Amino acid sequence: PFYYFAITLAASAPAPAIDAAQYHAYIALVLRQWLGAVGGAVPVDVLHYAYPQATVRVPFDRRQAVWQAVTVTPFRLLGSDATASFRVLRASAFAMGVAAGSRTTQAALLTQ
Numbered sequence: 001p002f003y004y005f006a007i008t009l010a011a012s013a014p015a016p017a018i019d020a021a022q023y024h025a026y027i028a029l030v031l032r033q034w035l036g037a038v039g040g041a042v043p044v045d046v047l048h049y050a051y052p053q054a055t056v057r058v059p060f061d062r063r064q065a066v067w068q069a070v071t072v073t074p075f076r077l078l079g080s081d082a083t084a085s086f087r088v089l090r091a092s093a094f095a096m097g098v099a100a101g102s103r104t105t106q107a108a109l110l111t112q
Helices: 020-040 060-072 095-099 102-111
Strands: 002-011 045-050 053-059 083-092
Touching (some): 002 060, 002 095, 020 045, 020 053, 020 060, 020 083, 060 083
Antiparallel strands (some): 002 053, 002 083, 045 053
8 A cells, every 4th residue: 555745846046957867866865864764765656746846655654754754864966066855745645635736626627
């Protein structure tokens, strides 16, 4: 079983856009910094990416550790003086729970 997060990257200063591989690398970096070698071994899948937001999937039993690591640990963006951190926008045990926010889904249904 897996757990899903919709997260966003928040930078302290304007920073160049990064690709999905770099986004994944920053998540792995944060996990290693917060949880050590064990955290670096947590499998994280980036399911959807549109800078600065991503939908990621992690093992269900590691969800709390991942959530803590990505929200607490700041890091420096490569090639920039900006510091950044991740923010969790939505979290769910179901992929659909993070794929669409309830407010945007309701608004789309009402306008049809």
